[in-house]
Amino acid sequence: MKIGPTRRLVVVAVLSVLTLGGPARADSEQTARAAADIAPLADTSLTPPGSSPLSLDSVQVSVPSSWFVEDPGYTCGDVQQGMVFINEPPGLPNDNGCKLPANVVELSTAPAKLPPGYHQTVINSVPAFERSTGSGRTLTETVRAVGTQVMAKGPLAPRVVATLTHSPLSVVLGSAVGSAPTGWRHVDFGGLSFSVPRQWAVQRVDWWGGCPFNIASGTLLLSTARYLSAPGCPLVPGTAGYLAGRPGMVLFAGPEVPAAPADAKCLAHNHLRICIDPPPPSTGGFSPGHELNLLTAQVRVPHRATPDQVEIGLTGSGVLPLDVFDSIRPAADGLPPEERGSSPVMRSVPATVGGLLEAVGGPPGLPVRPLPGTVRLQGPRTYTARVDRTGRYEVAVVPGRYESSGTSPLYQDGQARCNALRTVMAVAGRHTTANVYCQER
Secondary structure, three states: OOOOOOOOOOOOOOOOOOOOOOHHHHHHHHHHOOOOEOOOOOOHHHOOOOEEEEEEOOEEEEEEOOOEEOOOOOOOOOOOOEEEEEOOOOOOOHHHOOOOOOEEEEEEEOOOOOOOOOEEEEEOOEEEEEEEEOOHHHOEEEEEEOOEEEEEEOOOHHHHHOOOEEOHHHHHHOOEOOOOEOOOEEEEEOOEEEEEOOOOEEEEEEEEEOOOOOOOOOEEEEEEEEEEEOOOOOOOOOEOOOOOOOOEEEEEOOOOOOOOOOOOEEEEEOOEEEEEOOOOOOOOOOOOOOOOOEEEEEEEOOOOOOOEEEEEEOOOOOHHHHHHHHOOEEOHHHOOHHHOEOOOOOEOOOEEEEEEEEEEEOOOOOOOEEOOEEEEEEOOOEEEEEEOOOOEEEEEEOOEEEEEEEEOOOOHHHOOOEEOOEOEEEOOOOEEEOOEEEEEO
16 A cells, blocks of 8 residues: 555554553443444554564454565565464575574464364364464464464463464454443545544644654545655565554545555445455565555445545454444435535434443443433534433434433432444434443442
8 A cells, every 4th residue: 555754655553443541441441331343452562572563354364563465576684483374374485594583473364164183172262273283492383263273383382372362453453332432533635534543643734655664653644646756765674563563544535545456345334335455366476555564445425536545553352453343334414315414414314323321331231221311412502401210311313413311210319421432323214222331339
């Protein structure tokens, strides 16, 4: 994929997803958001200190951050204790004295047929087939899981396999949340409307292209892609740590944006056609548009002649990039006619918002409990809804973005406020779920 003067053009990469403060936060979010359709999260606790996650498709493993990630332009030097190959058989040029290190990992698309010698297992909740051969420096651990093969050779092979988990990409493409977290920044650009963390910096440029660097951490880059930038570029380290995914987003919207690759995976999402760039080809190596530390997609925007290109950093458990990706939709003028109106939030067809008021937390083993009470929705207008004895409420609203809160006489005598985990976007003619949670100690 083509990226700017401070970004990596041909990334030999590491796929992780935007960190949410560790596994405890991820677990609590997954419990509290039970009503949302969330795929199994990437387990960030499996990445040891000093290591970085690497992913291919739906699977992620972690290796020491100093390990080198191979690409076709590599000329050997100090490769530390290990190397990683993506969709490329392990090997180095014979004409320059290069030797493979003691530990080698290969991530590749798994062949359709399973050879003899594998046994069925589950590794960190991921169903898999595993085979082990040799010992010591000749030890080889091979795992096939969710369409991906992980082959680890050398003394550290068991440690690498023990870090296997779901990839952040699988979380993003296998989940739906329908609304952005409370307090995020709402952005309209290039015919798209989306949300990002408010603390991210916003940078505006007009170039397309650039150097082979990673995306900027904590930054939303918006480009009109009016001209091609091809500056002289310094060399960058190809280690797993340097190439690890970073929390950020890039949106190119302009004449230089190319069409989606022929082998892109296209899907319909929020009235948009989004084509996800594929991983590196099975013939080995990396090429522009085939990068592992980013979700890169061409987005066909209504009423625009050329597509937009979206790039979202994949780090952590997968929830943060999921929230960003799932918030992408057409700007108001690109919505279907029945969802348009004289303003972005005051459309002719009403929406409904409803959900549960629940008590969560408390002593270990205590289940989620529905509560009676009142829920308040604040947005283009303010609404108050009564919650029945089963903990449910529903109210008709004008379309727009709403924050939800509530109180219950059974929670701190109705004096404490309960909150939703995120704002919701009420869409004309549709029902939107907004659960409100009262946190017990």
